Amino acid sequence: MEKILITGHKNPDTDSICSSIVMEKIAKHFGVNAEAVRLGDLNKETEYVFKYLNKEPQRMIEKVDDGQKLILVDHNEAGQSVENRDNAEILAVIDHHRITDFKTPTPLYYFAKPVGCTATILYEIMTEKKIEISKEDAILLISAISSDTLLLKSPTCTKEDIDAFNELEKIAQIDAKTYALNMLKAGTDISDLTPETIVELDAKLLEEGGKRIIIDQVNAADINDVFSRKDEIEEAMNKEIKDKKLNLFIFVITDIINTNSKIIALGDSTDIVEKAFGQKLDSDNSMMLEGVVSRKKQIVPPIVKNL
Ligand SMILES: [Mn+2]
Known part of the structure; x- marks a missing residue:
């Protein structure tokens, strides 16, 4: 039987990696010959999950053959997908992101919900279809939810995410908050990374209002x-500002314990940051943002509004 590949996005996070694995189980439940794969190395946070479970992650691929059948989790935008996706066939998408340019020549399954994490949608599908959730499945899903919602504290977190987390904690039979905090902490260790790597780790480019802005978190x-x-x-x-002709580079350091952020802003358009957050940058180019943890919901919108 032809094999269907399941992938998350490039530069994969814990949700993309863990949700792909659980999705493989769901697909197999329906008799589909599916295999979860990944599009990049694990970050330290995700490495923690696999060490904890004493489990090997899925194999890595870079591109797919023409005609390869795919299931996408945790993304839908072409630029974030596997290479050669345009010549593949997408059978299903399970995602919690905006949809801007998604097009397929054939009908497909599309599960989208504006929740904090793809894993929450998978939990709901498994519950509805009465698919057994093992202890390991529960820990994978808890890991993804904790990562995407910053342990349920991000403004992207919904009631569905909290309900899923609490039910999964019972199945996993662990103290899920302690586990998740240790996982998040494992992901914060960047002591062995070069500054060049750090400023690219999770950098998102924004091109709007004639400005080129990078926000890295x-x-x-x-x-x-x-x-x-x-x-x-x-x-x-x-160096990034010069090489990439940026008007603004915002480097965001998010405190996962106290849930606030300190930013460093450089470039010729730092006035945008001062207008967006209603305060002046300190003489060392930094600014404290109390209660701010979500780039998607709390940083990008005020910046875009003030371009
Ligand atoms: Mn996600």
Whole structure:
């Protein structure tokens, strides 16, 4: 039987990796010969999950053959998908992102919900279809939900995510909050990364209102763990500004314990940041943003509004 591949997005996060694996189980339940694959290396947070489970992650691929049948999880935008997707056949999408340019020549299954995490949608499908959720499935899903919602504290988190987390905790039979905090902390260790890597780790380019802006976000258990490397990080930011002709580079350090963020802003358009957040940058180019943790909901919108 022809094999169907399941993939999350490029530069995969915990949701893309864990949801692909659980989706494989759901597909097999329906008699589909499916295999979860990944499009990149695991980050340290996701590595923690696999060490905890004493499990090997799925194999990595870069591109697919013409005509390959695919199931996409945790993304739908072509630019985030596997190479050669245009010549593949998409059978299903399970996602929680905006839809801007999605087109297929054939009918497909499309499961989308504006929840905090793809894993929450998978949990709901499994519950509805009465598919047994093993302890390992529960831990994979808890990991994804905790990662995407910053342990249920991000404004992207919904009641559905919280309900799923609580039910999965019972199945996993672990103290899910303690587990998830350790997982998030494992992901904050960037001590062995170069500043050039750090400023590219989770960088998103925004091109709007004639401006080119990069917003990069890193999580920290203590903001000073990262802020103490400010000089070398600023040097790398300035290089990016020059190389990529940026008007603004915003580097966001998010405190996962106290749920606030400190930003460093450089470029010729830092006035946008001051207008967006209604405060002046300190003389060291930084600004504290109390209660701000979500780039998607709390940083991008005020920036775009003030372009
Ligand atoms: Mn996600």
